[in-house]
Amino acid sequence: MMTWKGTLCILLSLNVFLNLSSFCDGHPHSAQTINSESAVRVLSNDTAKRAGVAAEVAGYADVAKQIIDLAVFGAAQNRSYRRLADFTDTIGNRVSGSNNLEMAIKYMYNAMVQDGLDVHLEPAKIPHWVRGKESAEMTAPRAKTLAILGLGSSVGTPPEGIEAEVLVVQSFEELKHRASEAAGKIVVFNQPYVSYGETVAYRGYGASEAAKVGAVATLIRSVTPFSINSPHTGWQDYQDGVKRIPTACITVEDAELMWRMAQRGQKIVVRLTMGAKTLPDADSFNTVAEIKGWQHPEQVVLLSGHLDSWDVGQGAMDDGGGAMISWEALSLIKDLGLRPRRTLRTVLWTAEEQGGVGAQQYFNLHKVNMSNFDLVMESDLGTFTPIGLQFTGSDAAQKVMEEVVKLLAPINTTKLEAHGEGTDISPWMQAGVPGASLHVADSRYFWFHHSEGDTMSVQDPRDMDLCSALWAVVAYVVADLQEMLPR
Amino acid sequence: MMTWKGTLCILLSLNVFLNLSSFCDGHPHSAQTINSESAVRVLSNDTAKRAGVAAEVAGYADVAKQIIDLAVFGAAQNRSYRRLADFTDTIGNRVSGSNNLEMAIKYMYNAMVQDGLDVHLEPAKIPHWVRGKESAEMTAPRAKTLAILGLGSSVGTPPEGIEAEVLVVQSFEELKHRASEAAGKIVVFNQPYVSYGETVAYRGYGASEAAKVGAVATLIRSVTPFSINSPHTGWQDYQDGVKRIPTACITVEDAELMWRMAQRGQKIVVRLTMGAKTLPDADSFNTVAEIKGWQHPEQVVLLSGHLDSWDVGQGAMDDGGGAMISWEALSLIKDLGLRPRRTLRTVLWTAEEQGGVGAQQYFNLHKVNMSNFDLVMESDLGTFTPIGLQFTGSDAAQKVMEEVVKLLAPINTTKLEAHGEGTDISPWMQAGVPGASLHVADSRYFWFHHSEGDTMSVQDPRDMDLCSALWAVVAYVVADLQEMLPR
Numbered sequence: 025m026m027t028w029k030g031t032l033c034i035l036l037s038l039n040v041f042l043n044l045s046s047f048c049d050g051h052p053h054s055a056q057t058i059n060s061e062s063a064v065r066v067l068s069n070d071t072a073k074r075a076g077v078a079a080e081v082a083g084y085a086d087v088a089k090q091i092i093d094l095a096v097f098g099a100a101q102n103r104s105y106r107r108l109a110d111f112t113d114t115i116g117n118r119v120s121g122s123n124n125l126e127m128a129i130k131y132m133y134n135a136m137v138q139d140g141l142d143v144h145l146e147p148a149k150i151p152h153w154v155r156g157k158e159s160a161e162m163t164a165p166r167a168k169t170l171a172i173l174g175l176g177s178s179v180g181t182p183p184e185g186i187e188a189e190v191l192v193v194q195s196f197e198e199l200k201h202r203a204s205e206a207a208g209k210i211v212v213f214n215q216p217y218v219s220y221g222e223t224v225a226y227r228g229y230g231a232s233e234a235a236k237v238g239a240v241a242t243l244i245r246s247v248t249p250f251s252i253n254s255p256h257t258g259w260q261d262y263q264d265g266v267k268r269i270p271t272a273c274i275t276v277e278d279a280e281l282m283w284r285m286a287q288r289g290q291k292i293v294v295r296l297t298m299g300a301k302t303l304p305d306a307d308s309f310n311t312v313a314e315i316k317g318w319q320h321p322e323q324v325v326l327l328s329g330h331l332d333s334w335d336v337g338q339g340a341m342d343d344g345g346g347a348m349i350s351w352e353a354l355s356l357i358k359d360l361g362l363r364p365r366r367t368l369r370t371v372l373w374t375a376e377e378q379g380g381v382g383a384q385q386y387f388n389l390h391k392v393n394m395s396n397f398d399l400v401m402e403s404d405l406g407t408f409t410p411i412g413l414q415f416t417g418s419d420a421a422q423k424v425m426e427e428v429v430k431l432l433a434p435i436n437t438t439k440l441e442a443h444g445e446g447t448d449i450s451p452w453m454q455a456g457v458p459g460a461s462l463h464v465a466d467s468r469y470f471w472f473h474h475s476e477g478d479t480m481s482v483q484d485p486r487d488m489d490l491c492s493a494l495w496a497v498v499a500y501v502v503a504d505l506q507e508m509l510p511r
Numbered sequence: 512m513m514t515w516k517g518t519l520c521i522l523l524s525l526n527v528f529l530n531l532s533s534f535c536d537g538h539p540h541s542a543q544t545i546n547s548e549s550a551v552r553v554l555s556n557d558t559a560k561r562a563g564v565a566a567e568v569a570g571y572a573d574v575a576k577q578i579i580d581l582a583v584f585g586a587a588q589n590r591s592y593r594r595l596a597d598f599t600d601t602i603g604n605r606v607s608g609s610n611n612l613e614m615a616i617k618y619m620y621n622a623m624v625q626d627g628l629d630v631h632l633e634p635a636k637i638p639h640w641v642r643g644k645e646s647a648e649m650t651a652p653r654a655k656t657l658a659i660l661g662l663g664s665s666v667g668t669p670p671e672g673i674e675a676e677v678l679v680v681q682s683f684e685e686l687k688h689r690a691s692e693a694a695g696k697i698v699v700f701n702q703p704y705v706s707y708g709e710t711v712a713y714r715g716y717g718a719s720e721a722a723k724v725g726a727v728a729t730l731i732r733s734v735t736p737f738s739i740n741s742p743h744t745g746w747q748d749y750q751d752g753v754k755r756i757p758t759a760c761i762t763v764e765d766a767e768l769m770w771r772m773a774q775r776g777q778k779i780v781v782r783l784t785m786g787a788k789t790l791p792d793a794d795s796f797n798t799v800a801e802i803k804g805w806q807h808p809e810q811v812v813l814l815s816g817h818l819d820s821w822d823v824g825q826g827a828m829d830d831g832g833g834a835m836i837s838w839e840a841l842s843l844i845k846d847l848g849l850r851p852r853r854t855l856r857t858v859l860w861t862a863e864e865q866g867g868v869g870a871q872q873y874f875n876l877h878k879v880n881m882s883n884f885d886l887v888m889e890s891d892l893g894t895f896t897p898i899g900l901q902f903t904g905s906d907a908a909q910k911v912m913e914e915v916v917k918l919l920a921p922i923n924t925t926k927l928e929a930h931g932e933g934t935d936i937s938p939w940m941q942a943g944v945p946g947a948s949l950h951v952a953d954s955r956y957f958w959f960h961h962s963e964g965d966t967m968s969v970q971d972p973r974d975m976d977l978c979s980a981l982w983a984v985v986a987y988v989v990a991d992l993q994e995m996l997p998r
Contacts, residue, residue: 337740
């Protein structure tokens, strides 16, 4: 999961961002169960139609049960977890432009071919930012190493580093009030964590906001509600026409330490050294695997997760899990000898973390066939215990989906919520294609997000079985209904 | 808080350790509320005596309320937190033998003198182990940096490091079964976390157990129930007559990673480099502050925490908080113009983490006056929300203490539990002196313990006020009763 949900959120102006931030809120907790009051307004012919769809969907109860049994209790038990472990243990993390990402794409291509799926690669140009060697040391009022992670797209420092006095602020507003103090300083943002969607603005725009008032670098408190001195990385955006200064995240602990020191009137000096640089865009691929539809092969239900990650941890949670259940869903359907009317297409995106880069190119290429895209699905909020499906679509489509999720009663995930989300599917949803995302119990998601803590140790085999079952049932049934979802 | 609770636990034989491990269990959760059934067996003259003590203790309700009000709502509100922040932010961590520990002792000496207390230092010789530069890198099946923390007392590696194949085991038993595979290897212990008291045996004895079967180094899964790729350090013990091999803790994540790789039959190779060494013992001090008793100045209620820490994080939780509330208790009593019959003595121990080294020397020096030690108290399990007092003493002493904790009703901490604990006070308790320790809500204690996460960010001002109030009320009232606690 990248910085901001949806390209709409990638805004140049901070003010615009703040005004829209509630819309862009990436935190799944903001999703709400759909209010069914609007149902009373449907016309009687709609009612009849709905009864027809309800009966049609209910007819899939047995096949849904078969899929669930296979995933949760049968031969496929633990398979998506095992696949994820094999994959991330072998490759490690896979940042955009890296050798590891290239290896990851080859690995998944081969694995899905071997699984008997119809696989191909679609080229995409992706950013190639490299971290290089980096370190930070507080040199006054006392010597202390600061744990840092440079932010994606940051420039580096001169080789000898930047040593400067620190100005600690708690908000953009405080920075504005203290603008006259910032020149020549390293600005430390010690913003409290409110929610990811709101607080990530500091990581995203802190550098340019500080540069505007003359800062030479920024160190930003990691965007997380919990820390064991763990820095978190992520993408950041320089504003056009503003000097580009080096920027990194520090830990909650060190941000609070420097804030307390500043409150005491102590002079704080930090030396920051970052070897970060941006290389020319790299060649990469979106990885596509299909089960072709028997009746309408040109019509598509798309399942997805992203294959790239940050360059720390294993990228198991973000988003190895989402990628694996999107593969697993096809495996389950294939293993049961099922083949829906429409094509099931799993896409493993490249360079999501840099702003859905691979997905945007996929959209540009395929939007000409938009009318054939029945449903676009993305799992990029973790694959912990599933809670329900988040959905964006017309009222009529919601009615159908409400029936579909009833098939998930055996695994107790029959909740349909508002607001499908996912950086990679948002172009489709904005263009009116129905979209769905997986909502999981994710209270600890941002504890590990973009940190060294994003490893297989946070994944659970049974949870992944449940997520896979949910994903497969929804995709299969929607792809096999008589009609595409109404727009 | 060091490795094992009580010197009894520092055993040469693993078998003996395992047999005694339940006795030594350092985890505060094992404490149980004292069963009051034995009360029915007291003789009638005891009953009368008890009624007298109950009435006497109840007479302290007003003064207890005064102390609590001052600490929690009055002028002293947030003071112990602020003192701890000032102290740990200024000094940082303070490992035995370090310059920082020396500075810390001077700092606290001056601070307590300035506070108007009667302060002196008592010399102690302490271990001087230095970590040096250290790193570990998995070189096969793929390159990956391993986050490590060398263990206290470990030897270093040759400057070029040790590169060897890895043998991963999950228990001492598995190591025994696979002894023939261990020669020349780096043994990785991936023991599951059961409880600190039980699991810490791997950190304590892993190196010697592995050396006995020919290993060249050990990497031990950090002893914690939760991790964000955070290594935890701590003391370890080489067995006499066994080759001393380098030993460090790795993260839960990396231990599990290597275990999964080993399960797949993959060959794992690690290069370990540690600059650790042990220097000659250093000079240090236990720091002692007193309010002299007006009637029996030679009789003592001792409050304590330890001033040293590990060489990571800030040592705010372990045990800056315990040291601060032991100072704060005296400040509260002094600020209220109170002076008990007996002497209140706060001792800030040195070199607890190496096995209660400073405290043992204090005991050796002062045990000649043992009959004058009324109660020894230690806070070394965190200063989070207080739950109650853990107490070790005769049945008769327990009866008195049950009355004393009733005075804590205004802060809802009237629970008296069995088993006072604390490395530093255990020699006294073993010799029959009543001992008490602070029990707090510590479900996350071992998440931060001996790691970079032990900082001010885990401390809460109000919790520390409550701990200080509890500590002060108990110490003052016991020190002011007509009679010393019955042995």
